[in-house]
Amino acid sequence: MDANLDAILAGLTEPQRAAVTHIEGPLLVLAGAGSGKTRVITRRVAYLAANGIAPWNILAVTFTNKAAGEMRQRTLDLLRHLPLRMANGVTVSTFHSLCARLLREFAVAAGLSPTFNIADTADQLKMLKQAMEGAGVSVDHFPPARMLEVISSAKNRLQSAEQFAQIGGGFFEKNAAKAYLAYDQLMRTANVVDFDDLLFKTAVLLRDNADVRKELQERFGYILIDEYQDTNHAQFVIAHMLALNHQNICATGDPDQSIYAWRGANLSNILEFEQFFPKAKVVLLEQNYRSTKTILKAASALIANNRRRKAKTLWTDNQTGPGIDLITASDERQEAAEIVRRLKALHESEQIGWDKMAVFYRVNALTRVLEDALMKSAVPYQIIRGTEFYSRKEVKDVLAYLRLIANPEDNVSLERIINVPTRGIGSTSVSRMAAFAAEKKISLLDACRQAANIDGLGKKAEACRSFAVLVDSWRQRFVADVSRKPSAEEPIDDAIEPEIDNGEQEFDAAVLEEEAFTDGLIDTSPQRKKQITVAEIMETVISESGLIGSTKQADEEELQRRANVLELINVAAEFDKQNPGGTLQDYLTQVTLVSDIDQMRDESGAVTLMTLHAAKGLEFPVVAIVGWEEGLLPHQRMMEQGLSDNDMEEERRLAFVGITRAMKHLILSGTIYRMFMGRSEARLASRFLNEMPADCFNLIDLAAQEPAAGSAGFRDGALHYPRRPAAKTAKSDETGATKLGGFRRGSLVRHHTFGLGRITELREIGDSQIAMVEFKSVGFKKLVLKFAKLETVDG
């Protein structure tokens, strides 16, 4: 045992060691960027197990499935001395996966049927629209997406539809309450929960059901929660309910890296941890092992501008390293080309592999130009945009079939595919059946089964009935086993297994399987072995439903769709391999809860492109971040409705997270003009650039040769703020001007809807006189003087 303890504690610094060896009682680890946090967590889990704590009493919650998989693997490596089935007993999971598991296990207590499906964002929107129409809430007057935000934040606060309705409020709130109630009703009848419900219902279950709470408190006697700065209220309640008695909770995180306030994350959870757990030990990890001194200096200077934080001083023993490249490009094409050129140069001169490089951006819309540039230069790349595949029509269709099979109440899935491929059952027939179903309080599938009894269906009744026969025959063949629930003794294990991609890990997996089998952990009874796999189910459904191989001409798009369906089958086969005995339901849960980052491959041999949000927790020797402009980073939305300090600080943290991913080379860039929804717009340098010391940067101005009228964007090499926008034009047929139509550049004006603003640019395009105005309320607007009716304001 001692030898193992030595190995577990080897190479730890004093504070790291303190965090690892703290066993009983609350612990808060404030871990600066790159301070070895993951290392501390995995060592700590191993240390707990090595000190005689049963692995199945340990729960580690991470932010993504990818992080969970990596942590599980690293923990297994550290626990080699234990029989594998024991080491494997540690529950490592995301909040959402954990909640899905718990809600299935305690479905009855949570007021659910265990076969519930999980709605993704698209399903949510669809159901909400349907609910609003049913409840007489105008979809035009109340944008469903906005309503969804309101409902989501209510669930985060643990407010049920009824409670929300009771609170009352103005016109908007009353309609929101109606929408929430109707939406909730629709979800219940379809036996579907959304992402927020997973947390909401688990939190309420733990809060209100003492038996369940007690059982889970005993099961999870030691809890670790990573990325604690990004937990919302519901997650906070779940953590507290579990830790209430034993207080063995270890929260790790960094307030400076909190970037999810917009989806309900509450920074107070981590800032006030010691108030909730007065006996908490607090460990500060301030030494950075990741970045050069230069990168760290810039990052520290930037984040020092935030007021709402716990003061923390990052330092490093690493080298000073090269300066940060700051590129000013004239437009986004030039920006992308220059980034690619520099990545290529590093690849060639320093032999840095492509997969050691990443490009980050604030919004997904910026990927297209980057893709073009990478393709043109034949640089391999992967884009982390995982849900895109699953949001394709053909993929959603296949999944809708599977979801209906797993949960016959799922009316939304049924509606999606009842006429795909066409069976002559149009919206008229569906609404007839829906009315019938509502009246009899049965599911739509039931209505199909009884189609012969429904008035007005006419000869469509037979089509409906045979659809039900088709679904029932699948259910008969595939679902008998699905209804078999795992026994309570089986440890909960997150659905995603570590990737097997090298010999060593393969060996581990083999041992794991052998151990598991001999111990009866995985049921090897003949019935079980014969169980049909998810991939087989999928193939059967695709062929018997007629989804593929229809009469359609196989044009290029059709071929692509078929390829996507085949890819889906491959993914399912991979699932079957990784999860022996995994059910259809397990599969559906997993694909719904995948995050985009989960599908990132580390050894891809490709440059990785992702959003700043997705970059959290990662590191790369070379990082480029594009779009350092006002309106993009910080994002426009922060400035639109009365600039809130909190919002601005979150944008700054986002920039901080991006910068601190870089180990050695960091490239930042921005443009003077950028195409935005088809229009070329003048840009200003991000204020964040001015918050970092100028001596950290190498300034590269690619737009310098253009005739400048005034200091534009990133111009002057200096990092001044505030700056004037580009007051010159790139195109020869446009003429910039300082005076036009009685207005001057720089003068203060008033607009009847936008209010007060300052003219930043004047020009003539054809017959129109155009002014670019920066408004206090809405930011930059391009206005035609003839129509805008601007008034000059004196002073």
Added chain:
DNA sequence: GCAGCCTTGTTTTTT
């Protein structure tokens, strides 16, 4: 019931 055209919004970020 369906295909094709035209309108509309879309650009935050994600489980």
Added chain:
DNA sequence: ACAAGGCTGC
């Protein structure tokens, strides 16, 4: 610029 959803005409 581009995609998706709605509407119109078969």
